[in-house]
Amino acid sequence: MTKRLQTRFEALAKKNRAGLVTFITAGDPSPEISLEILNGLPEAGADIIELGMPFSDPMADGPAIQLSSQRALNNGASMIKTLEMVGSFREKEDETPIILMGYFNPIYRYGSQEFLNDAVAIGVDGLIIVDLPPEEDDELCHACLTAGLNWIRLTTPTSDNSRLSSILKNSSGFVYHVAITGITGTRSAEIQELESTVKRIRSQTLLPIAVGFGVKSQSQVREIGRFADAVVVGSALVNTVKSALEENLTKQQIGLKVHEFVSELATGLR
Amino acid sequence: MNSAAPITDSYRSGPDDSGHFGIFGGRFVAETLMPLILEVNQAWQKYRHDERYLADIRYYAEHYVGRPSPLYFARRLTNHLGGAKIYFKRDELNHTGSHKINNTLGQILLARRMNKRRIIAETGAGQHGVAAATVCALFDLPCVVYMGETDIERQAPNVFRMKLLGTEVVPVTSGTATLKDAMNEALRDWVANVEDTFYIIGTCAGPHPYPEMVREFQSVIGRETREQIMQWENRLPDVLIACIGGGSNAMGLFHPFLDDPSVEIIGVEAGGLGIETGQHAASLSGGLPGVLHGNRTYLLQNSDGQIRDAHSISAGLDYPGIGPEHSWLYEQERIEYVSVTDQEALEAFQVCCRTEGIIPALEPSHALAHVFKLAPSMSKEQIIVMNMCGRGDKDVFTVAEALGEKL
Numbered sequence: 001m002t003k004r005l006q007t008r009f010e011a012l013a014k015k016n017r018a019g020l021v022t023f024i025t026a027g028d029p030s031p032e033i034s035l036e037i038l039n040g041l042p043e044a045g046a047d048i049i050e051l052g053m054p055f056s057d058p059m060a061d062g063p064a065i066q067l068s069s070q071r072a073l074n075n076g077a078s079m080i081k082t083l084e085m086v087g088s089f090r091e092k093e094d095e096t097p098i099i100l101m102g103y104f105n106p107i108y109r110y111g112s113q114e115f116l117n118d119a120v121a122i123g124v125d126g127l128i129i130v131d132l133p134p135e136e137d138d139e140l141c142h143a144c145l146t147a148g149l150n151w152i153r154l155t156t157p158t159s160d161n162s163r164l165s166s167i168l169k170n171s172s173g174f175v176y177h178v179a180i181t182g183i184t185g186t187r188s189a190e191i192q193e194l195e196s197t198v199k200r201i202r203s204q205t206l207l208p209i210a211v212g213f214g215v216k217s218q219s220q221v222r223e224i225g226r227f228a229d230a231v232v233v234g235s236a237l238v239n240t241v242k243s244a245l246e247e248n249l250t251k252q253q254i255g256l257k258v259h260e261f262v263s264e265l266a267t268g269l270r
Numbered sequence: 271m272n273s274a275a276p277i278t279d280s281y282r283s284g285p286d287d288s289g290h291f292g293i294f295g296g297r298f299v300a301e302t303l304m305p306l307i308l309e310v311n312q313a314w315q316k317y318r319h320d321e322r323y324l325a326d327i328r329y330y331a332e333h334y335v336g337r338p339s340p341l342y343f344a345r346r347l348t349n350h351l352g353g354a355k356i357y358f359k360r361d362e363l364n365h366t367g368s369h370k371i372n373n374t375l376g377q378i379l380l381a382r383r384m385n386k387r388r389i390i391a392e393t394g395a396g397q398h399g400v401a402a403a404t405v406c407a408l409f410d411l412p413c414v415v416y417m418g419e420t421d422i423e424r425q426a427p428n429v430f431r432m433k434l435l436g437t438e439v440v441p442v443t444s445g446t447a448t449l450k451d452a453m454n455e456a457l458r459d460w461v462a463n464v465e466d467t468f469y470i471i472g473t474c475a476g477p478h479p480y481p482e483m484v485r486e487f488q489s490v491i492g493r494e495t496r497e498q499i500m501q502w503e504n505r506l507p508d509v510l511i512a513c514i515g516g517g518s519n520a521m522g523l524f525h526p527f528l529d530d531p532s533v534e535i536i537g538v539e540a541g542g543l544g545i546e547t548g549q550h551a552a553s554l555s556g557g558l559p560g561v562l563h564g565n566r567t568y569l570l571q572n573s574d575g576q577i578r579d580a581h582s583i584s585a586g587l588d589y590p591g592i593g594p595e596h597s598w599l600y601e602q603e604r605i606e607y608v609s610v611t612d613q614e615a616l617e618a619f620q621v622c623c624r625t626e627g628i629i630p631a632l633e634p635s636h637a638l639a640h641v642f643k644l645a646p647s648m649s650k651e652q653i654i655v656m657n658m659c660g661r662g663d664k665d666v667f668t669v670a671e672a673l674g675e676k677l
């Protein structure tokens with residue numbers, strides 16, 4: 001298994017703080033700007049990077065991430081380019097874990113085994129594939145773990161205890177708890193309920209628990225960081241890209257804007 | 271228990287317990303939905319053989335939908351084409367004008383047994399949306415139908431029908447604003463409303479158990495056809511033909527005949543402007559296996575696995591996928607799949623109006639166009655049954671425009 005995730009969570013535990021997981025869509029809005037954003041994330045305060053693999057039909061995503069996928073695809077994003085982007089990042093940075101998140105079809109077309117091999121070789125640390133529940137573990141999960149990549153799964157408010165145990169069975173790296181029933185970038189969770197759910201999950205696993213969906217602000221990051229091991233922010237970042245584009249900013253300015261927002265979020269955990 | 275044939279000898283035994291037809295099918299959904307999918311499957315497996323449930327379906331099928339639908343000998347068309355005898359299975363005479371209500375009826379009666387209080391559906395042509403809106407009015411359940419903005423424009427009469435029936439029609443602008451996006455949006459709604467909502471999927475696609483469930487509800491078409499053709503001809507037909515959007519009317523007609531080797535079965539996909547132009551909706555003739563909307567099946571897609579836009583003059587066939595059971599039967603070579611262009615369908619549409627006094631929907635006009643190609647080369651003793659799965663009232667504006675007429 002690649003070591004970056006474990007090392008990072010151990011370091012966070014030593015510092016006694018939760019980590020910030022930042023989601024951006026690979027190639028959004030263009031390959032160059034997206035790489036500029038990616039490269040600056042660790043310095044801005046991202047502890048773990050989640051990179052979305054654009055898909056034409058992101059059925060679990062809300063408008064913000066749908067639009068970011070669309071922007072990326074309109075500007076030539078592809079699976080190969082996503083992997084290349086990780087490669088460029090890894091030339092200068094070999095510590096921050098990178099998780100690829102997306103849907104199964106582009107991987108299936110790429111060739112599942114070939115994709116896993118290429119992903120490990122280029123420096124990816126784990127996968128989150130939204131439409132592969134435990135019932136479909138034969139598709140990619142087993143091969144992913146064998147290839148040495150973490151298989152990160154989502155728990156949700158609909159996961160009762162028996163469901164949790166099948167979700168956790170082949171999970172590795174960390175558990176990603178989806179705070180709400182719903183798509184990305186919509187409403188936010190009730191903090192107290194969320195905390196008790198995270199407690200319930202913790203009683204069933206030793207893996208670190210990250211919480212995401214509907215997290216938009218520094219204060220939410222701070223609150224959730226009190227009981228979770230990591231906090232994921234996605235749609236709010238992607239929306240920052242969108243509004244920066246609408247202001248006709250340059251590549252550097254867009255990068256700067258996103259990084260400023262990431263720093264602001266990261267402060268919530270320090 | 272020594273008579274059961276091994277399942278591999280039958281084309282009718284799928285799917286397996288995990289919803290697979292060979293490599294096709296499955297349950298490729300987000301984790302939030304997984305408990306719901308399992309719940310639907312549990313209810314479906316519990317009730318599918320339940321006498322009271324089946325009697326309920328039969329009651330409404332007879333008195334509300336108007337089943338059985340006639341099997342009609344199309345004498346003038348047969349003479350016109352000068353070959354095989356042509357029969358129409360007249361599901362366009364159902365209440366609401368298509369086969370879609372066979373399915374919505376079965377699903378809403380299941381939703382009621384599951385105590386679900388809110389119904390959602392996706393629609394392309396609007397026929398499934400109308401059929402869902404209709405049973406929701408009948409059983410007094412609120413209904414939300416997702417429909418691509420492009421389709422809302424070209425199927426305006428159906429949009430208004432849904433509104434009259436008390437349904438909320440939500441325009442979908444994401445992606446390409448057609449049926450596939452409407453299905454994405456319905457899935458997004460379901461993820462956000464897991465407690466009380468039942469999703470009535472309109473074709474034999476989606477995560478298990480939908481492909482199986484929809485096939486079972488539509489198989490009434492084929493079961494009736496079997497009995498009716500015996501009365502007319504005292505033998506099975508030589509050829510069955512049906513059009514394919516997601517494949518539910520076709521699967522409904524075909525399934526009861528899959529294990530009869532003498533029956534040749536042909537599915538007709540929408541060839542749009544021609545397969546070679548890339549502007550079509552023929553997932554089998556022009557697609558590759560992939561995963562979308564909860565199942566593995568043939569899909570229109572590019573080499574990077576991004577789903578491509580479908581094109582057809584018929585909104586009901588304008589879908590870049592196909593039910594997983596069709597993909598399996600295609601690879602098994604049990605069913606032959608062909609395609610028919612917009613133009614060919616339009617011509618068949620017009621001939622049908624004038625020779626039989628039946629205005630067909632543009633969807634079955636595709637099946638009919640293939641009948642036109644096939645019948646003349648067959649002998650006069652041979653029999654073709656075609657599924658006339660919808661009536662064309664909803665399409666008169668589209669056809670007028672294609673023929674350059676102003677209404």
Ligand SMILES: Cc1ncc(COP(=O)(O)O)c(C=O)c1O
Pocket residue numbers: 368369370394395396397398472473474513514515516517518519520585586587631633634659660661
């Ligand atoms: C009359 C009619 N036929 C066929 C179809 C295509 O669906 P399926 O292939 O599931 O029968 C539709 C879909 O809207 C329809 O309205």
